[in-house]
Amino acid sequence: MSKKNKNSRLIPILREGVAVIQMVFFKNLKQVIGRKHPELAGSEQIMLAGAITNEIFGSHNKDAKFLQFQAKHRGAIEQELLAIKDELPQLVDPLADALRIQVLCDKQEENDSSNTLQLADSINLLPPDREVPMPSAFMETVRTLGTLYKLIVPLVEIDIAEEQDLLQ
Numbered sequence: 204m205s206k207k208n209k210n211s212r213l214i215p216i217l218r219e220g221v222a223v224i225q226m227v228f229f230k231n232l233k234q235v236i237g238r239k240h241p242e243l244a245g246s247e248q249i250m251l252a253g254a255i256t257n258e259i260f261g262s263h264n265k266d267a268k269f270l271q272f273q274a275k276h277r278g279a280i281e282q283e284l285l286a287i288k289d290e291l292p293q294l295v296d297p298l299a300d301a302l303r304i305q306v307l308c309d310k311q312e313e314n315d316s317s318n319t320l321q322l323a324d325s326i327n328l329l330p331p332d333r334e335v336p337m338p339s340a341f342m343e344t345v346r347t348l349g350t351l352y353k354l355i356v357p358l359v360e361i362d363i364a365e366e367q368d369l370l371q
Contacts (some may be wrong), residue, residue, distance in 0.1 A: 213365045214308050217338055220345035221260075221308070224301035227348045228294055229256045232283075235290045240279070251276055255283050259298070259328070260305065261319040288327045297344055298328055303335045311369065338366045 233252040240248060254273050257263050258280060264270075273280065288295055302323050309316040323329045336344070339361045348354075 213338060213361065213369060214311055216361070217304050217308050217341065220342050221301045221305045223345045223349045223354050224297050225256060225260055226354055227352050228259070228291070228298060229253065230352060231291050231294060232256060232287075235286075236283070239283075247272075251279060251283070254280050255287075258284060259287075259319070259323065260302070261316055261322075284322075284326050295328055295330065296333060297348060299323065299330055299333055300336045300341050300344060302328070304338070304341050307335060307369065335370070338369060339363075 229252055232255060233249060236243075236248045236252045236255075237245075240251065243251065250269070250272050253264070254269070254276065263273075283290075287298075302319055306316050306320055320329060342361060
């Protein structure tokens, strides 16, 4: 059985975990943006938080409305990217873990998303002493934050053999 097929059950679970961390980050970032950018309308604050979140996770909305917004607010996006570590220090480790897991999942599916780690490193969101977490440890963080932010994540048991194969 190929590595890709062998991990097919684990990859979607880990991707759901990444999505939970992404939602937690977005919720926190919306509050920061609201405080720091009161001049923006509420919908623009949400779009700014979304643009920053998408930038970090390497997922970009190609809709013309969002591309125009992103171009217009490029300076603010870049400033806020540089401020994340100071504004949301409690999320640096979960973000680093989620990004590393996302890249690991992408690699298993033969996609290269290492540029997301390069961006994260350039804005000091990858603590150098923090390694890729084991999937079970990552999912524990996801469950803790998911519960804290009322993003319910059902308990999923991870097979230890699958976990070891994924990291090889």
